[in-house]
Amino acid sequence: MRVIAGEFKGRQLKSVPSHQTRPTTDKVKEAVFHMIGPYFERGRALDLFAGSGGLGIEAMSRGVESCVFVxxxxxxxxxxxxxxxxxxxxxxxEVFRTDAMRAIKAAGKRGLSFEFIFLDPPYKKFSYKDLMEALLEHDLIAENGIVICEHDSSESIPSTVGRLKLIKSDIYGTNIGVSIFE
Structure with a gap:
């Protein structure tokens, strides 16, 4: 696993030594960042279900100022x-060991908001609708912020959740879907 582009391009990242974590492949990571824009000027990211932190680190390498990993x-x-x-x-x-819903509530209490929120939970174990509703309820999505969901391609992903609307969706390989909301 490596950083694909930007400041840390080519740097190897460690993987989580566990079968409970499914790393985002370089191919899917590259596709995600092709969909949301190759480089950024500032912004904050939230990497929920972060695993090794690869998505948040890639965003930082491409210009995001800071990231909270959970x-x-x-x-x-x-x-x-x-x-x-x-x-x-x-x-x-910032790095926190907690579940996603607790992290969302805690970030809301701190008044944090994020331009980029990565949701990559264990496939078929979490409701993307519930997660996005919690993000909205706790006001974590900055103006013009986006939510990037990586999911099993067979999962049903809503086209709208509150003010969030699905703007892009694609399937990679045989079973990985990426859906982006703004």
Whole structure:
């Protein structure tokens, strides 16, 4: 697993040593960033279900100023810390070991908002509708912010959730879907 473009292009990232985490492949990561724009000027990212932190780190490499990483597994948290230390971006990141809904509520209480929110939960275990409703309820999506969902291609993804509307959706390989809401 590596960083594909930007400041950290070509740098290898550590993977989570667990079968409970499914890393986003380089091909899908490249497709995601092709869909949302290759480079960014500033902004904050939230990487829920972060695993190794690959999506948030890729966003930072391409210009996002800071990222909050959230995962429930201890091995994932350890791997995220190792990756951000490897790239020396500790001062631009926060890492939390908690479940997604608790993280959403906590970020809302802190008044945080994000231009880029990555949702990549274990396939078929979470409702994207519920997650997006919680993001809206706690006002975490910045004006002009987007929510990027990676999902099993067989999962039913809503076309609207509150003010969020599906703007792009594609399938990669035989089973990976990417849907983007704004």
């Amino acid at each position: 995962d429930q597994q201890q091995k994932a948290i350890k791997t995220i810390h190792e990756n951000i230390e490897l790239l020396k971006i500790q001062e631009r990141t």
